[in-house]
Amino acid sequence: MSLFSIFNVAGSGMAAQSLRLNTVASNLANADSVATTPDAAYRAREPLFAAVKSRLDGSDAPGEGVQVLGVTESQAAIPSRYEPGNPLADADGYVYSSNVNPVDELVNMISASRSYQNNVEVMNSTRQLMQKTLDLGK
């Protein structure tokens, strides 16, 4: 355990948040995508975070950062629209759009970027503390 491990902790936080920003970008980009069937429609994606435990036996330890367990797809209902003129429309004239909620995504984006900045600050402060420690006794 040393100040060096904080770089790993903050780094894992930054990696997790950037992946979250990535899913937000993907969701917003596909917000207006349509498909012929509900199964093929784009579903909003969201990463699943979990804390990394430094000791496997679950004893009292502060842990070592955050990990991304995977990316889940939203189970919200897929909205359908009646658009007979759309080339992607099915036999009944319906297209199925994505279940992305743009408001949710924007909130997610702000939260992710703030958390990312927090981790950057942690890294900067730690770097300064290490520099001061190196200058000890001068």
Place this chain on the structure above:
Amino acid sequence: MSLTTDNLFGIHTQALDLWQRRTEVLANNLANADTPGYLARDIDFRKVLADASGGAGGLPLQTTAAGQIGTAGPVADGALAYRVPTQPSMDGNTVDAQAEQAAFAANGVHYQASLSFITAQIRMLRTAITGGQG
């Protein structure tokens, strides 16, 4: 005066160790600010100080032979506690980013204070060695 670092720097080396450990704990809290079910943690400085100085927490165990496990570690694990949330969220996460940031900043200042104490001791020693001519 024997020249062991303990006598020289007093409690400041242990304090430095503690602030460093606390930096790590707080960095963990901030990294897990969006993890569902994550419980924010912190180190109680007063408790560690009491343990280190053999105060209210009782006397530390002495190790008389190699291989024995003493209680006087850099930070007793029991000092690592869970933070009481002021605004708990629905996903069970108890990290309050602002509180953690404030604690992290304060912790950095404490760390630097301990460093300054140690630096002052080193300066004093250097003055004694060189007779004030260095």
